[in-house]
Every structure is written in structure tokens, then in C-alpha cells.
Amino acid sequence: MRPHDQRPPEFVEALAKGIGILEAFDAEHPAMTLSEVARRVGLSPAAARRSLITLEAMGYVGKAEKQFFLRPRIMTLGSAFHFSARFDEVLQPDLRALVDRFGDAASVGTLDGDDVIYVAHVSVQRARRAAAVAGARYPAHCTAIGRVLLAALPDDRRRAWLDGADLHPLTQKTVTDKAALATILNEVRTEGYATTVDQLDYGITALAVPIRDTSGRTIAALNSSGYTGMVTPQDLVRDRLPALRETASHIAHEIQRFPVLQSVLGG
Secondary structure (H helix, E strand, C coil), rough: CCCCCCCCCCCHHHHHHHHHHHCCCCEECCCHHHHHHHHHHHCCCCHHHHHHHHHHHCCCCCCECEEEECHHHHHHHHHHHHHHHHHHCHHHHHHHHHHHHCCCCEEEEEEECEEEEEEEEEEECCCCCCCCCCEEEEEHHHCCCHHHHCCCCCHHHHHHHHHCCCCCCCCCCCCCCCCHHHHHHHHHHHHCCEEEECCCCEEEEEEEEECCCCCEEEEEEEEEEEECCCCCCCHHHHHHHHHHHHHHHHHHHCCCCCHHHHHHCCC
């Protein structure tokens, strides 16, 4: 959410509060009491209660005993976006082709603040680990996709991001030193790809490349990942990098046919 001094005059505070409540539910907080919702979103109990009652009346939130939870109707919001942007039509065929060729998994993601949001994903994997399903979001510094997107930021924006970033670890191997990450991002920008090993979760080794628009601006990133121990970053670069770059180029060309999708990814 934008800082208060950057909000337009027409900003609707009540709507922002309701959306903030919906975003507060996640895997660690699947159900919450009124006080927990208020604390997590930073609202007074009275304000949280009014929003929750409204969301419950609209069918987006349910309540059992004193616990609030999301209802299936919330999925219609994501599906409306998914279908209007034509993700299946444009992105899924290329991701399936990569998975058919290499196995493992392939994803497309875009940057949203400090996080990467995965907008499309195909996988043959069934391991219990962090899942890059469509709609999932993870800290950008922990993912190969995120590092490609961060490396593509203008220098001043990248420095500002690093200055304000909370590089919390998700594994013992997660890079949390800002100077070290800055060096990595410089290398990613020079080489045109990023690799990660066990940064987001144990068992994930990934390679990512940029997806660029007609002006050369990076608007998204494409990855291919496998199991740590079965593939190394060197394996991915040797065996998959040319195919990933070719696929990213094809996706970029396809995106031009869909103005909505181009606007969505272009931010």
C-alpha cells in the first residue's frame, strides 16, 4: 500500500481496510479472531469488525465460533484477473513445453514491492516444499526470479530497495547480507540470468532469465527449477539456459498480442 503522503485525494480508506484484511490471511494465519485481525492489519477492533461484517455479508469471509476465515468466493477475484489477463493462453503452453523437455518445474513471476508474485506455474514435482503455484508470493531476495527482477531495476531504485529491504532468512543458506546481495545482483545484471540453491527452501535449485518488452525493459522473469542434489546451478546453465532464453523471447513476443497482459506485467 502507498504511504499516506502518496495517496490520491480520491483514496477510499474503507476499501483499503477491507482489502488489507483479505490479504492478512495466509498459510500461517488461515483463521483469526477479531483481535488478531485488527492487530495484524493495524486497525482498531471496531474498524476491523465493520470490515469483517461487510466481507462476511458479501461471502468473502466466514466465521466459526470466534474465528474468521476466507471463503471460496474469494477465489473469484483471482480467477477474474487470471482470465482477463489471458495467463493460461499466453504463458502455460511455453511452461508446459519446458517441463515436458526438462521435467521439474517452470514459472513466470513479476515483482511486487519486496516480493515476487508467481503468475503462472507448471510442475511435475510432488515434494513437500515451498510451492510456486500461481498467486504465491515469496521474498524477492530468496528466488532466482526475484533476483533477475531486482537486478533489472534502475540503479537508484535498486539501491533504495536494498537500503530498505528486510533480508530475513528462510533457510540457513539464504543470503541476508546486503553487500553480498548487491554483488550478486550486479553479477546477475552482467550475466543476464540468476541461479539460486536452497535460498527459498531446502531442495530448490533454480535458474531464471528476464522477459523483456519491446523497449528492452524487464517486465517479468521465467525460471526452471529442480531438486538440489539432482541438479546443480552449473547443470541448469549448461542444459537449460539457451532454452529458457528462447522461451522468454517467445513469451515476450506473445505478450505483445495482449495489451492487458502487457500492462499487467509492465506495472
